[in-house]
Amino acid sequence: MHGVLAMIAQRIALGVATLFVISMLVFLAVDMLPGDPAEAILGQSATPASLAALRQELGLNKPLVVRYADWTAGLMRGDFGRSLANDRPISELIAPRLGATLSLAALAAAIALPLGVLLGILSTVHRDRALDRVASTASLLAISFPEFFTAYMLVACFSVGLGWLPAISLSSQGGFVETLTMLALPALTLSLAVIGYVLRMTRAAIMGVMASPYVEMARLKGVGPWGVVVRHALPNALSPIINVVIINLAYLVVGVVVIEVVFVYPGLGQLLVDSVAKRDIPVVQACCMLFAGTYIGLNLLADILALLANPRLRRPRQQEARA
Amino acid sequence: MTNHGYPDRRSLLLGAGALGAAQLLPSRAFAQAPKRGGAFRVGISDFATSDSLDPTLVETQFSQHLQWQLRNNLVEAGPGGKLVPELAESWEGSKDAKTWTFKLRKGVTFHDGKSLTPADVVHSFNTHRRDGSKSMTKPILAQIATVKADGPDAIVFELVDGNVGFPALTSSVGLVIIPDGDTDYRRGMGTGGYILEQFEPGVRSRVKRNPNYWKAGRGNFDTVEMICIKDATARANALLTGQIDAYNAVDPRTVALLERNSAVRINRVKSKAHFAFPMMVDQAPFASNDVRLAMKYAIDREEIVKRVLGGFGSPGNDHPLSAAYEFYDGSIPQRAYDPDKAKFHLAKAGEANLRVQLHVSETPFAGATDAAVLFKAHAAKAGITVDVAKEPEDGYWSSVWNKKPLCTSRWSGRINDDVLLTLGYSDTGTKAGWNETRINNPRLNTIVAEARKEFDTGKRRALYSEAQRIIHDEGGSNIFAFADFLDATSRKLAFGELAGDWMLDGCRASERWWFA
Numbered sequence: 155m156h157g158v159l160a161m162i163a164q165r166i167a168l169g170v171a172t173l174f175v176i177s178m179l180v181f182l183a184v185d186m187l188p189g190d191p192a193e194a195i196l197g198q199s200a201t202p203a204s205l206a207a208l209r210q211e212l213g214l215n216k217p218l219v220v221r222y223a224d225w226t227a228g229l230m231r232g233d234f235g236r237s238l239a240n241d242r243p244i245s246e247l248i249a250p251r252l253g254a255t256l257s258l259a260a261l262a263a264a265i266a267l268p269l270g271v272l273l274g275i276l277s278t279v280h281r282d283r284a285l286d287r288v289a290s291t292a293s294l295l296a297i298s299f300p301e302f303f304t305a306y307m308l309v310a311c312f313s314v315g316l317g318w319l320p321a322i323s324l325s326s327q328g329g330f331v332e333t334l335t336m337l338a339l340p341a342l343t344l345s346l347a348v349i350g351y352v353l354r355m356t357r358a359a360i361m362g363v364m365a366s367p368y369v370e371m372a373r374l375k376g377v378g379p380w381g382v383v384v385r386h387a388l389p390n391a392l393s394p395i396i397n398v399v400i401i402n403l404a405y406l407v408v409g410v411v412v413i414e415v416v417f418v419y420p421g422l423g424q425l426l427v428d429s430v431a432k433r434d435i436p437v438v439q440a441c442c443m444l445f446a447g448t449y450i451g452l453n454l455l456a457d458i459l460a461l462l463a464n465p466r467l468r469r470p471r472q473q474e475a476r477a
Numbered sequence: 478m479t480n481h482g483y484p485d486r487r488s489l490l491l492g493a494g495a496l497g498a499a500q501l502l503p504s505r506a507f508a509q510a511p512k513r514g515g516a517f518r519v520g521i522s523d524f525a526t527s528d529s530l531d532p533t534l535v536e537t538q539f540s541q542h543l544q545w546q547l548r549n550n551l552v553e554a555g556p557g558g559k560l561v562p563e564l565a566e567s568w569e570g571s572k573d574a575k576t577w578t579f580k581l582r583k584g585v586t587f588h589d590g591k592s593l594t595p596a597d598v599v600h601s602f603n604t605h606r607r608d609g610s611k612s613m614t615k616p617i618l619a620q621i622a623t624v625k626a627d628g629p630d631a632i633v634f635e636l637v638d639g640n641v642g643f644p645a646l647t648s649s650v651g652l653v654i655i656p657d658g659d660t661d662y663r664r665g666m667g668t669g670g671y672i673l674e675q676f677e678p679g680v681r682s683r684v685k686r687n688p689n690y691w692k693a694g695r696g697n698f699d700t701v702e703m704i705c706i707k708d709a710t711a712r713a714n715a716l717l718t719g720q721i722d723a724y725n726a727v728d729p730r731t732v733a734l735l736e737r738n739s740a741v742r743i744n745r746v747k748s749k750a751h752f753a754f755p756m757m758v759d760q761a762p763f764a765s766n767d768v769r770l771a772m773k774y775a776i777d778r779e780e781i782v783k784r785v786l787g788g789f790g791s792p793g794n795d796h797p798l799s800a801a802y803e804f805y806d807g808s809i810p811q812r813a814y815d816p817d818k819a820k821f822h823l824a825k826a827g828e829a830n831l832r833v834q835l836h837v838s839e840t841p842f843a844g845a846t847d848a849a850v851l852f853k854a855h856a857a858k859a860g861i862t863v864d865v866a867k868e869p870e871d872g873y874w875s876s877v878w879n880k881k882p883l884c885t886s887r888w889s890g891r892i893n894d895d896v897l898l899t900l901g902y903s904d905t906g907t908k909a910g911w912n913e914t915r916i917n918n919p920r921l922n923t924i925v926a927e928a929r930k931e932f933d934t935g936k937r938r939a940l941y942s943e944a945q946r947i948i949h950d951e952g953g954s955n956i957f958a959f960a961d962f963l964d965a966t967s968r969k970l971a972f973g974e975l976a977g978d979w980m981l982d983g984c985r986a987s988e989r990w991w992f993a
Contacts, residue, residue, distance in 0.1 A: 193875035195527045197536050199613035200875060201910045207611035239527030240678045313718045321714035324681060324704055418706050420680040428526040428679050431871040
């Protein structure tokens, strides 16, 4: 286990360094876009005098390096700073958005991941039979439809047609049941795509080891198809499955802007897009740090889980010694 | 009187064809007395995460609605541009229109119970006028020399130069009245019909009825919630499923579909908003008026109105005033698509093979790119090559508009003829950064300045008529269309005559409407 801990420590250090590089790149990139926050805020009504006054007020007259240093210093103190666009503390802006994004991602993941893995396993057990064919075609369809299309179809069916679920997911009251109802359609839209991916990857990973001699051996021993897949093939296919599950989890957190727009769901993705449009560097930075942190953290988790799931990776040295 | 913000007979006929059973005039609502109560939920398409309650920065219609829910002006611009006394009970100008005295309404209180005084008005105006102010209203307030309280209930404005339209200016959304000394705009303190409960920029806002509101029959809803919905389909779905009661900016292509639903009403209102391809008259090749005329003859306005606006608009006539403005001159002949005349002017200018670059993005208006591509096809028949250059949507106003010699533009309505012509077509407007065509015609500058001081309506009309002709004949703006406003509401809502200065009854739906 000592090796695992050392690896985790090393990965975390690398992750923090990556975050800093990203923050620099994002800062530079947003600064290189034409226009600045003052011009974006004043829009068509900008006059030279009002621009100058607003730039002064926002501290945009300072050089880029100074502004970046200020931001970094703030971050060290745990202070994300204030939004240039509306002068609110960024933590106050981001907290509800992050909560919204995470609850949607959690619900979609809770539906999609177990279902995807389970259907993947079922597909291999019933390989080349009706269930496998239907699941395979349906998952391909779900992956191929763009999300906004799936979303509009679900809205047309469940909101406008049947009137069961709300068409937009913005609610002022926050009871548990109501929140679930509000989240139902966006979560379902996201789930459809994710189930498709997870199902196909799970099936492919298990099928990969099904041709191995030990699976053949198990079959000859007289183990049934269910037992072969679950007890013998699955443990060896876990690594790739964990990977695809984690990558889809990351996608659910960072990649749902289209869904947020269609369902008017105030998540983090929409905030990032709006903030880029307003050249609101501190908010863009904060969102990017959260997204990048999510990716780095989840990747780390995937590596650790894969390691724990695979004894050969867990104890590389002993393996060599014995060989 | 002209029919401001109201469909004229011609558009009624046109509209009857295009709209079928569309409810053009909600006339049934007129007879009813407003009722109190209900939760009004509105979907708004125009918003930003930079929205705030700072009166010096009111850039989106979302913040405009919110300002007018919470606060009042001295004067309100009613439907048809008619001035309605709001916090000012009455006003009076001196003979030279340089001194204006506003009498303040008595017994008005802010949401926190503080009484309205002239000091509040002075503070509100100085918020924009002070040195270093970032206010977008500052340029039009440059004409104020001093603003002072006169006794307990009067305010006196001394202007640098006479302006008979000054009372109208005080109805601008930025000139809402806030308490003396107030700089914490986030509180949303005002005298308006609603009190702020919640405001998340770019997401939503919620206000509740002000029980002490001084206006009878206004501010009728118990609560008003505004929801930011960028996607036109999501706005329509939200209305169809009853999650909102009204929304603005209906996609013209969906009007016929929405009308099949008997619970939905489409409000079509003639507006002051125009779409244009402005040419800079101080830049080659547009320095030649013949080239400009050729460009104006080389566009098929009717087709753009039909194809891009879905028929919900009317062709422009290369000057910025529509029938919704008081001094619109309808007698100027409509310029029509005429490739031969365009070729004639090109030959005269010695530019037989004119090639121009037209910069466009969807920021000015949805469908701008389509309009530009149609124009390209129209102009080709006149021998003009228009290269359509697609620009990014964000940053369009700062890096393309008013920078490139030929681009795409949209103008929302302005309070009156004077403000529009001063900003858009005079040397003052050039200094303020609004004169997109850089026109600097001495006669036009004089007319704009003189009409501003002229109390005699007949004389003003003659001056503004001349101004429209000058811009029509020599101006750089290829103004091809005036858009109609299309809002969708639930039939449960009732309202009177709708204003055409902004969508949703001049951004005052929450104040004026009620549940029937």
